[in-house]
Amino acid sequence: MTQYSKRMVIVHWLTLAVLVAAWFLGDVVHDARKAGGADIVGYVLHAVVGGAVLLLTLARLFFRRQDGVPAPVGASLMDKVAKGIHHALYAVLILLPVSGMMQVLTSDVGKAIASGDATLLPAKFDGVAAHEVHEVLVTVLIVLVVVHVLGALKHQFLMKDGLMERMSLRRKD
Ligand code: HEM
Ligand code: HEM
Incomplete structure (x- = not known):
């Protein structure tokens, strides 16, 4: 095995696309709240798209176990x-x-969604630890993805060792 299985490849690239959407929606909701115009639909959309990332990741770890992974590059x-x-x-x-x-x-976001009453949406997340954690993890994710992509670019353009083919749908054999 010299490449990731097809379904691993599909979920890898799908996760990238869904992550971008979740990140964008998170920022939209955040900015809307700061401007005093947050609505329930924005929170629900962000939660559904963000939740899809979790489902994709769990599926991916399952596929990883079932299909295995190519031998390490070095x-x-x-x-x-x-x-x-x-x-x-x-x-x-x-x-x-x-x-x-x-x-x-x-936070009161849960109550607002459950009752459909947008006036319950919080203006601030004071004392909500999960809010701080969520923000910090967004930054951690960005740093990790940047390092990951730089590594992939290094393999592609400096080392020219064909690493990207491992995460490609085009089969070598
Ligand atoms: C991997 C998936 C996710 C990503 C990339 C993501 C990203 C973000 C980003 C960029 C923000 C704005 C951060 C800021 O305040 O500066 C945010 C806020 C938020 N996210 Fe997520 N998120 C994800 C999943 C979720 C899920 C599954 C939920 C809920 C079920 C959720 C609930 C929230 C809430 C309530 C806020 C606060 C928005 C506000 O400031 O009013 N997120 N998220
Ligand atoms: C343009 C963006 C991206 C490129 C070019 C890229 C490229 C790659 C490549 C070539 C591999 C295979 C590495 C190897 O065989 O050793 C890989 C694996 C991986 N990528 Fe990405 N990737 C990108 C975005 C992302 C994003 C956004 C995430 C998640 C947030 C991610 C998570 C992973 C993980 C977890 C693996 C390891 C797979 C495993 O062994 O289970 N990648 N990526």
Whole structure:
């Protein structure tokens, strides 16, 4: 096996697309709240798209177990760092949506959604720990993804070792 299975590849790229949408919607909701114009639809949309990231990640870990993964590209320190980044990415892909759910459950957002009453939406998230955690994890995710993508670009353009083919739908054999 020299490439990830097709379904692993599909979920990898689908996760990227859904993450961008979740991130965009999170920012939209955040800005709307700051401007005093947040509505329930925005929160629900963000929660559904963000929740999809969690489902995709759980499916991906299941596929990973079932299908296996290609042998490591190498055993250098950088290869070990890349592997550590992958593990950290999986952890954040689970913890970020979970912290989002905790944020809804431990703030008035949950009450507002349950009753359909937008006036209950909080102007601030004072004392809601999950809100701080969610914000910090967004930053952690961005840093991890940037390092991950820089690593992929290094393999593609400096090392030219065909690493990207491992995450491609085009089969080598
Ligand atoms: C991987 C998935 C997710 C991503 C990338 C994401 C991203 C974001 C971003 C960028 C923000 C704005 C942060 C800021 O305040 O500066 C945000 C806020 C928020 N997110 Fe998420 N989120 C995800 C999943 C979820 C889920 C599953 C829920 C709920 C079930 C959720 C609930 C919230 C709430 C309530 C806010 C606060 C919005 C506000 O400031 O009023 N998030 N999220
Ligand atoms: C343009 C963006 C991206 C590129 C070019 C890219 C490229 C790659 C490549 C080439 C691999 C295979 C690495 C190997 O075989 O050692 C990989 C694996 C991986 N990528 Fe990405 N990726 C991108 C975005 C993302 C994003 C946004 C995430 C998640 C937030 C992510 C998470 C992962 C994980 C967890 C693995 C390890 C797969 C496993 O072994 O289970 N990637 N990526």
